[in-house]
Amino acid sequence: MSPTQNQPQDTKKVVHNRIPNPSPNPIKTFKIIVVGDSNVGKTSLTYRFCDGKFIERTEATIGVGIKERTLNIDGEDLKLQLWDTAGQERFRKSMVHQFFRNAHAVVLVYDVTNRASFDSLVYWLDECERNCITHVPRILVGNKCDEKIEIKTNLAQKFADQHGMLLFETSARLDSRCDSVEAMFLTLAQKLKNQKQPIPFDEGRLLQARPSSNDNSWSWSCC
Numbered sequence: 001m002s003p004t005q006n007q008p009q010d011t012k013k014v015v016h017n018r019i020p021n022p023s024p025n026p027i028k029t030f031k032i033i034v035v036g037d038s039n040v041g042k043t044s045l046t047y048r049f050c051d052g053k054f055i056e057r058t059e060a061t062i063g064v065g066i067k068e069r070t071l072n073i074d075g076e077d078l079k080l081q082l083w084d085t086a087g088q089e090r091f092r093k094s095m096v097h098q099f100f101r102n103a104h105a106v107v108l109v110y111d112v113t114n115r116a117s118f119d120s121l122v123y124w125l126d127e128c129e130r131n132c133i134t135h136v137p138r139i140l141v142g143n144k145c146d147e148k149i150e151i152k153t154n155l156a157q158k159f160a161d162q163h164g165m166l167l168f169e170t171s172a173r174l175d176s177r178c179d180s181v182e183a184m185f186l187t188l189a190q191k192l193k194n195q196k197q198p199i200p201f202d203e204g205r206l207l208q209a210r211p212s213s214n215d216n217s218w219s220w221s222c223c
Helices: 042-051 089-099 115-119 121-131 153-162 181-193
Strands: 028-035 064-073 076-085 105-111 138-143 166-169 207-211 218-222
Touching (some): 028 042, 028 181, 042 064, 042 105, 042 181, 064 181, 105 115, 115 121, 121 138, 153 166
Parallel strands (some): 028 076, 028 105, 105 138, 138 166
Antiparallel strands (some): 064 076
């Protein structure tokens, strides 16, 4: 009998400790504040972009409503967090200025059928300048262009040029007739991604969605 036959077999199994894969990089989240007078269609625009549908009737926003959508731009996933702010006068001084903090971009919305909402843009721009931590990308959006237009394009374009903004004339209801809501936010997302000196991310100031006791609803809180 050979020596190898007399030698007991080692029945122990060799256990290889697997090194866990490093967690993937978190998706960059951009806080985009949507401002403008009440009834200009801010909520409808955010629903159109995030959910792909038009909400015929919406209740007036109290405080802020938030919707999110993740996009892939040039192979990189980006999350747009849209802050739909209240436009009523009674909320302006007490609440809205807080929402400008740590914003990465601002969407200023007016109603192309309502001259007063266009005139109010000066106020909203001033709020942006006073409350944003730095100069952030801004776009000007004229909503409801499927209806009878009171604010002519050349007037809105002049205002946009004076303040270094791109102008989009769109309709949350029928955006196929005007500038696409989709293209509008994609343009802004591309602009944010390509910033040479991006605004620092403060994850503590972004809101996190948490499922509530009702599986179909979401609550929002600062983390």
